[in-house]
Amino acid sequence: MKTFENNSRVVELTDVSKIFGSNEHKTSAIKHVSLHASSGELLLLLGPSGSGKTTLLTLIAGLLEPTSGTISLFGRNIESYSAKELQEIRALRIGFVFQTFLLIDSLTVAENVGIVLRFAGKTKKESRRQVIRLLRQLHIDHLANTFPQTLSQGEKQRVAVARAIANGAELIIADEPTGSLESKQGFEIIQLLKTYSKEEKRCVIIVSHDLRITEFADRILRMEDGKLIQSNE
């Protein structure tokens, strides 16, 4: 297992807890979790449904605030970022891959991928050129002008990955990326993310309960009931 240097850390969580509700309705979703993930690393968070994996991802992405503990994102305490800075970070430095792909049905494949480039301030023309280049690299350039409804599940997730990496994101957050795919398609997607992580030296954090993908991970963390229970570091 490869060891990653401290100075390339993209995410670092220290004793992070997240409690939803108050008084008797209190639910502890995350309990005293500490972890880190670095550039060029593919980190796999394994755990059953309801173990707090997705909550952890949303905390890392700055979509939720921790109840206690500290989260460092790109070398800075996440609390020190303004709402606008967090929005810019999500647009420019973080890519998201969802279990159900969440492509916009009314946009073509090229427009779905290009929308994050538009968020990054690129013109329509620039983003179109960049999107076509990226789709070609992922061997889905023939789908550029088609709509998501016409695609297979595997193709949809490829497009979702293209959208996640279009801006050269330094951190990819993937929530159950193989959850809606058959084994072969699932492997292809994980392979794609692994290649991106290695070739571009990017950090990829995958949340899953799919044990078939463990072989691709640089590190595996297991979660249960909001706690990290085992690590293969």
Place this chain on the structure above:
Amino acid sequence: MDMYAVRTLRSQPLRLMLTIGGVALCIILMFFLVSVYRGVADGSVDYIRENNADLWVLQHNATNILRSSSLIQAAQGKKIRPISGVESVSPVLLILASIKKGDNERTVFLTGFDPEKGLGGPPRLKAGRSVLNDDEIVLDRAFAKKFKFKLGDTVGIQKHSLEVVGISTGTNAFVIQYAFVTLRFAQKIIGFPGLATCCLVKIKKGHPIAEAAGNIRKELPGMEVYDHETFLKNNIQEMESGFLPLLYTVAVIGAVVLTVVLSLLLSVNILEKRKDFAVLKTLGSPKGFLGRLIIEQALLISLAASAVALVFFFPLVLVIEQISPEVSTKSTVEQVITVIFVVMIMSLISSFLSIRRLRRIYTLEAFR
């Protein structure tokens, strides 16, 4: 224009068509009411606007002829005539009268004037000629069309028969139309031969009108003397304080309905696509990006609806004028631009109302 704004609307074609139709109907209503307003406003005062009189002399405290009583002795004209600068004086009597054709009776604003002097007669003639004798009448075009009167027809007023010798325009005040007879005949109708509503005064060319008006006031204390502009303004004010505000009220209701229809569609779209919006927020859509999409959608719908409304409005007006000729409309480019401008403002308001819903869409919804 972002493709998402367009494509989201197009993804529900029936709903889009119904919305455009609904908004277009509101715009047609606004166009129509504004056109009726202009038509009535002009039609009601064209008689005064196009009159050649320089001064209008009325009873004390009377300010207009539309909704004000003025009765004077026609003989006052004889006192005005010798005043310095006065070229001619023509008494006019305006009364409500019923015109009979067969068993039907219709009310007109019967205007008796002196045919020799011509002042106070029909402002424009579409057909025929003005009255010369006591047994002749000129009818308004809309009135004649509605009740199927034509030149040469005989109409009855009380026990008298009159021949229709002319058809006038600019004499349709929407709720009532002008008809023109001789002063003598009008006086005979009300049974007071010496009465008039007002005296119309023509001032000699080059003579100061204000000076002549001052001289008339001195000579006839207690009478109201108005120059053309003031009298026209008085009548416009009177008309605008009447039923015309009602037209504006209905037009405003049309604009509010438009806003509600549009807000409803935009809100339904937002709710239906809330997952999309949550994803776009998660992916880092800049502040204002999603709001701009909604504004673009509102403007798109309004522009399309305005185009539809323009296509249907003018043929519709023709049909209405055929069915109800007394509905006098007047449309100008300025009116069309004004209505479309108002529609765009209402679209912006409706989009702002809908945009509030975006705040209640959370990024976490993308992870559910």
